[in-house]
Amino acid sequence: MRSPEFWWRPRPGTRARLLQPFGWLYGAITRLRMCRRGANAGIPVICVGNFVAGGAGKTPTAIALAALLRSLGETPFMLTRGYGGALAGPVEVEPRHSPHDVGDEALLLAAQARTIVARERAAGAGLAKRLGASVIVMDDGLQNPSLAKDLRIAVVDGASGVGNGLCVPAGPLRAPLAGQFAATDAILMIGDGAAGDAVALAAQMAGLELLRARLEPSREMASRLEGHPVIAVSGIGRPEKFAATLLAAKAKILSQRAFGDHHPYSADDVSSLIAEARTLGCLIATTEKDMTKLGPLWPETERKRLVVVPVALVFEDPARLAGLVGSVLPSAAAGAAQP
Structure with missing residues (x-):
């Protein structure tokens, strides 16, 4: 929630x-x-x-x-x-x-x-x-x-x-x-x-x-995201924090999908996200926390579209x-x- x-x-x-x-x-x-x-x-x-x-x-x-x-x-x-x-x-x-x-x-x-x-x-x-x-x-x-x-x-x-x-x-x-x-x-x-x-x-x-x-995201990740259009996907308590991380990396956020904290992702969620990304012609950026649940559901054919954004303190x-x-x-x- x-x-x-x-x-x-x-x-x-x-x-x-x-x-x-x-x-x-x-x-x-x-x-x-x-x-x-x-x-x-x-x-x-x-x-x-x-x-x-x-x-x-x-x-x-x-x-x-x-x-x-x-x-x-x-x-x-x-x-x-x-x-x-x-x-x-x-x-x-x-x-x-x-x-x-x-x-x-x-x-x-x-x-x-x-x-x-x-x-x-x-x-x-x-x-x-x-x-x-x-x-x-x-x-x-x-x-x-x-x-x-x-x-x-x-x-x-x-x-x-x-x-x-x-x-x-x-x-x-x-x-x-x-x-x-x-x-x-x-x-x-x-x-x-x-x-x-x-x-x-x-x-x-x-x-x-x-x-x-x-x-901060890693330099490598910031370089990968810079200038790229993305959908920001997160199931965390403060999704605006993830959006701020993407903006700091100079990514172009086309859409934000903020699920509830600890959201139990489903195959329907994944299908919906992939369909939206195809329509917009963009990547899907998500957090390490969300990846623990999205990863097992994500089809290999679409793996390159999914970008996990680790951050360090x-x-x-x-x-x-x-x-x-x-x-x-x-x-x-x-x-x-x-x-």
Whole structure:
């Protein structure tokens, strides 16, 4: 499902105000849950979450953190709920698994690091430790109290911030922002925008670390897309972010097909997309996340028409991120204790 457009307006409108009492109740319940003490995994847990319902860039951030941890000599495991998948876990994601089994995001994570799917996060952390993890990167779960976290990073989309500032269903917030600040160590602002700047200022006033980054396609992909007409196809929380990536690569967007987040693509969807692309005489551009479900359905005869657009997270100050992450690792503590 796509989030309601009225959530992302700078100020609450009439519809949001009518729903605000329900938002107060939802936010209060979530905040109370966040105050519970979680189980200790026995190894560091770095949580990558967000303040709002919908996409903000958690998965690329988790992937970037896993790469950083490997460079620091660690053995990171990803831990995710496996949204949209049938398996409750805990189970390690393997090549035999499909999006139906573990969800699309879990497959993306597993392509970068060993990944555990578990609806019960503490049980998933236990499995990761038994399999040799030295640190866990938890994809989402900032509001989940079941597992204690050593470092909590909230990802914020610079363009949309926290929308109208109200809680679900009146707005996109999962709990009141001030309460979520209290359960967060650092903010990662992805991209620029006035909405994000307002959140960044409030976070700094609350004493949180502020990191900045941007999502970029590879140079090779940007070169391939430049000047080419495309249909932008995505089933993500904020499809306009994918469109912005294509525009930044100087692609010519002729049409946008924004499906709901975690959309279960069908053969009819594929046939419709191919027919439209033939009529327009263009390529079809999609995200890595969507490709996990589109790929098995796509006919080989039309494979050249489909362009997958991977993006990487580029940090403004990588050393600052490394210092923040290193501060929660046992190796850093041991080094500091030596004379």
